[in-house]
Amino acid sequence: MVYYFTSTRDDTPKPYSLYMGKHKEENEDLIKYGRANDVWFHVDNLSSAHVYLRLDDDADDESWENLPEGLLEDCAQLTKANSIDGNKRDNITVIYTPWSNLRKTKGMATGQVGFKKEKLVKKVYVQSRTNAIVNRLSKTKIERFPDLRLQKLEYEMANAQRNKTILNEKYKREYELAQERKQLAFEKDHAYDDMFSEQNIKQASNQNRDENWEDDFM
Structure with a gap:
């Protein structure tokens, strides 16, 4: 009792x-x-x-x-x-x-x-x-x-499940954060890729300009 x-x-x-x-x-x-x-x-x-x-x-x-x-x-x-x-x-x-x-x-x-x-x-x-x-x-x-033994067993099982859930949430947050950092790093490394594309280089080249291209500045 x-x-x-x-x-x-x-x-x-x-x-x-x-x-x-x-x-x-x-x-x-x-x-x-x-x-x-x-x-x-x-x-x-x-x-x-x-x-x-x-x-x-x-x-x-x-x-x-x-x-x-x-x-x-x-x-x-x-x-x-x-x-x-x-x-x-x-x-x-x-x-x-x-x-x-x-x-x-x-x-x-x-x-x-x-x-x-x-x-x-x-x-x-x-x-x-x-x-x-x-x-x-x-x-x-x-x-x-x-039944103290049964209560202790149920408590430990529930506690283990709660800890597992907490741990899974932690891993999920860490993974999402790692993905965000990876995406930011990629965007930083490739921020100027479009500037050196073939189309942009053509547009910036004088070779394909009209012979009167200087008139644009007159």
Whole structure:
């Protein structure tokens, strides 16, 4: 089972999807079948749910490094609220990083993860629980039983097709540009060809002029 939440705020440009597993076994599946545009949240140094934020692939202005302040607050509050110890404490820290930076190796406990690059891990300070935020998010909670493996496969296939389309458009533009340059170069190289045609040379030659041709200038 996966719990889904929707973060909707006046200070964010649109609604955002948050999700987390019910228990550590499901956390394993979320770790395995996450997406590159997902952002992972966890209470620092305490047990907590693994909360994920899903960003859009097509939004060039979205990045885990510059999340809207309100959205980041929602993610941190939801993570804190789903930590047995963290929910009881004030002044905690929530860490977050791209899903692609998560590292899972043999010997790690169920639900445990490490990081490929520590420099890609950020922290957000949470002074205390904000019930208004937690209650607002809780009202959007939906329980689902998704086939995460199938969803990941469909996502990768769609992403591959989109990338193929983008690449084909790029090659098409490059080909058209090359053809335009080739045509311009040809026109430049042959701009004076007509001036030296046999007909123009005849017209410019004095040999075929009338004996009184000079009269034209009188």
